[in-house]
Amino acid sequence: MNGIIAELRGENFFDLDIDIFVNREQEAFSLGQHTHDFVEINIVGEGCGFHYIEDQVVQVKQGDVFLIPIGTSHVFRPSSPERDKVLVVYNCIFRNKAMENWSHHFSENSETIRMILYPQERKGRWLQFHDKHSTLHNMIHNMHCEYLKRNQGCEIILNTTLIQLLIMLQRMEMEKEYMPSPNDKLDDVMHYIKNHYSKNITAQNVADHFYMSISHFQRQFKKLTGHTFIQYLQNIRIQKCCELLESTDISIHEIANLVGYLDMKFFHALFRKKTGVTPRKYRQNFQEWKIE
Structure with missing residues (x-):
C-alpha cells in the first residue's frame, strides 16, 4: 500500500x-x-x-x-x-x-x-x-x-x-x-453544513435556515447527494477527525468534541465503522507511514 x-x-x-x-x-x-x-x-x-x-x-x-x-x-x-x-x-x-x-x-x-x-x-x-x-x-x-x-x-x-x-x-x-458540480442551492447548503458541522445541527435546522419543508429538504438532499442528512454530516465529521489526527497532536477526546461528538462511546463506534480502525490506530498508522 x-x-x-x-x-x-x-x-x-x-x-x-x-x-x-x-x-x-x-x-x-x-x-x-x-x-x-x-x-x-x-x-x-x-x-x-x-x-x-x-x-x-x-x-x-x-x-x-x-x-x-x-x-x-x-x-x-x-x-x-x-x-x-x-x-x-x-x-x-x-x-x-x-x-x-x-x-x-x-x-x-x-x-x-x-x-x-x-x-x-x-x-x-x-x-x-x-x-x-x-x-x-x-x-x-x-x-x-x-x-x-x-x-x-x-x-x-x-x-x-x-x-x-x-x-x-x-x-x-x-x-x-x-x-x-452540485447546483447553487446545494452549494449553499453544503457551505452551511461545512461551517456548522461541529454544532448540534439537525436536518430540521438546515431546512428552516433555507426556508424549506423538512420533507422536501430530505428528499432533495438524498436525491442530490445519495445520502441522508445524518449520513452526510457523519461523513464530514469523520473526515475532519482524520485530518486532525494526521495534522495535530490534539487528544482524541478533544478532537471528538471539536467535530461535535460529546458521547465518546458513540464516537469511537462510528469512527471504527467509517474507517475500519479506532482513532488511535488511525493516527498510529499515519505516523508509521510518515516514518517509512
Whole structure:
C-alpha cells in the first residue's frame, strides 16, 4: 500500500518517457484526501463507495467517471471497511502540458477541456459522467494493459487512446450526459453544513435556515447527494477527525468534541465503522507511514 500511496503522491510517476500514467487500484481507508499537480480521469470499475471531493461527498458505483483538475482535493473510499465491500478505480493521470499538441482536436468552449488547460480558473471544480455502455471502461482497461506491458509503440497507443477518451467526455458533456458540480442551492447548503458541522445541527435546522419543508429538504438532499442528512454530516465529521489526527497532536477526546461528538462511546463506534480502525490506530498508522 505504501508504494501505491507514494505513486499517488507523485514520487514514482511517469517512469516512461511520456506524460501519462495508468493504474487500477482497490481503494481503502488508509489514504487521506489529497491534491495533485496533474489531471486525473477516474473510472469506477467495480463495486461502490464514496468519493470525497473538496467539501462534497459523492456516492459512486460502477460506471461513474470523474474529471479531476489540478489542485482539486479528493479521495475514494469503499462503502464499508468490511473486506467484501470492494471499490476498484481506474486512474488515468496526465500532465496538462500533454494537451499542448492536441488542443486543435477539441472545442475551446468545452468545460472538460477548460478544466484541464486552465485549472486556476476552475479551482475546486470537477465533472462527473456516467459510462452507460462501458465504452470508457473498455478504453481505460486497454490503456492499463498497454501501460503494464510496455511493448513497442506504447507511448503512441496511450496518447491516442487518451485523446479518444477526452473526445468521448467532451461529447458526453455536449450531449448533457454529465452531472456537473452540485447546483447553487446545494452549494449553499453544503457551505452551511461545512461551517456548522461541529454544532448540534439537525436536518430540521438546515431546512428552516433555507426556508424549506423538512420533507422536501430530505428528499432533495438524498436525491442530490445519495445520502441522508445524518449520513452526510457523519461523513464530514469523520473526515475532519482524520485530518486532525494526521495534522495535530490534539487528544482524541478533544478532537471528538471539536467535530461535535460529546458521547465518546458513540464516537469511537462510528469512527471504527467509517474507517475500519479506532482513532488511535488511525493516527498510529499515519505516523508509521510518515516514518517509512
